[in-house]
Amino acid sequence: MSVVSTGAELPGDPIDNATLERLCGPLPDDVLAGIEVQRRHWIVDPETGAHRTGTAEMATAAARQALQRAGMAASEVELLVTSTASPDYPLPVVGTYVQQHLGLERCAVVEVRAGCVGAVQAMDYARRLLADGTYRTALVIGAESISPLLADVYLGGDPMAVRMRDRLTVYTFGDGAGAAVLRAGEEAPDSSPPASVFATQCLGGTRKPGMLVVGGGTDAPLAAQQQRRRLMDIRLDITGTAAFGPKVFVSGLKDMLDRSGLALEDIDACVLPEGNAEYFSREFEEAGLSAQDHATLQKSIVENLADVGATGSAAVPLALDAGWTSGRITPGDTVLLLAIEASRYLYAGLTLTWEAPTPARA
CATH class of the missing domain: 3.40.47.10 (Thiolase/Chalcone synthase)
Structure with a gap:
């Protein structure tokens, strides 16, 4: 199995810590230095909470970039594996909307519901189905939209009234999507680097x-x-x-x-x-x-x-x-x-x- 290319999508302009300090109050300097986040991207407008895009749209944008870099048409994708803990809807799964946006009438779609570990689990699942010959080309996507929960913490209220633990959450998280195109490869000889584990x-x-x-x-x-x-x-x-x-x-x-x-x-x-x-x-x-x-x-x-x-x-x-x-x-x-x-x-x-x-x- 080879990773042919990757793609990424970050919604909107970066939101810096000064903007969040104005909206929901400051974090102590040592806490801010500890989390190390200097900027993040949100699907919502941080000033109003209005949604500007969504999980499936970000996933599709990342997928298109990965396919473009691979020099591949969407029609070559046989397996689509997505991971998210913040889908647009409980059902249908995000992957089916990506399939729709890519114009694929038929495609194998599997979704992992998880956070940080989900994309790695999704990539291994795809790898195994490529290795056994079930499919030749796969698209793996991890996408997350956390900001709708974050903006709700401070919108319409006094920034200084936001609890410190809630501020920490607001400063920590961002939204985005990343994708990878995977292709089945030839079996490596014994002298080659170890197979994927x-x-x-x-x-x-x-x-x-x-x-x-x-x-x-x-x-x-x-x-x-x-x-x-x-x-x-x-x-x-x-x-x-x-x-x-x-x-x-x-x-x-x-x-x-x-x-x-x-x-x-x-x-x-x-x-x-x-x-x-x-x-x-x-x-x-x-x-x-x-x-x-x-x-x-x-x-x-x-x-x-x-x-x-x-x-x-x-x-x-x-x-x-x-x-x-x-x-x-x-x-x-x-x-x-x-x-x-x-x-x-x-x-x-x-x-x-x-x-x-x-x-x-x-």
């Missing part, structure tokens, strides 16, 4: 969620949900994720190294949703990653958190696209995609040998 686990089966999106589900009667302070809400366990998140990351990293037979020194690009964030990388040594290994890992990290924020299912494909188009990821590189997700403390990892030549700059 995948691993995923949920480590939070006995823990309360690190992140919970409440509303719009079946946890309570609709009439009861409508009586809540907000119809939908994001709830973060900030203390829990800071303490347990590094353990999940280190567990995922060790699992991937064990399964692939790779050493940290062998990884040319480790693509993460938020690899350099201070709140994410603290306490790694306590979690089992030595200071030396941490330093080695830092040399290979590819991420773009400062520019896009935490974008859920879109995070890894957006970082992958940024790494490839900037020339950070080049042919022959051993690439590790590794995502962790706070919702129930999951990780998903996939190794790749990169083949796509760096695209020409626009």
